[in-house]
Amino acid sequence: MRRDEALGYTEVEVRSYLPTGWGLARTRSGAWDDKKRLWRATVIDNVEFDWPLEVSPDEAAEHGRIEALRLAMNRVYRERLG
Numbered sequence: 001m002r003r004d005e006a007l008g009y010t011e012v013e014v015r016s017y018l019p020t021g022w023g024l025a026r027t028r029s030g031a032w033d034d035k036k037r038l039w040r041a042t043v044i045d046n047v048e049f050d051w052p053l054e055v056s057p058d059e060a061a062e063h064g065r066i067e068a069l070r071l072a073m074n075r076v077y078r079e080r081l082g
Helices: 011-015 056-061 065-081
Strands: 031-033 038-044 050-055
Touching: 011 065, 050 065, 056 065
Parallel strands: none
Antiparallel strands: 031 038, 038 050
C-alpha cells in the first residue's frame, strides 16, 4: 500500500471487525474522503450511537491495509467503552 493511494475496504472486511450487535451506517462499507485523505465509515454500536471509523493511507502503509482497519476499529471500540 502506497501512502499516496486512495484506500478502500469491502463491506465484508469492515463487518468482520465489528463487535456483535454493531452495524454500518449510510455508506455501508465506507468511502474514500479525498479532501481529508482518509477512508471513512460510520459504525453504529449496539445502542444506536454513531461512531466515526477512519483509516489513513499512512497507517495502511505502516501496518498493512487490514491491520490498519483492525487498529482503527479498536480505537473506536475503546472510545465507546470510555
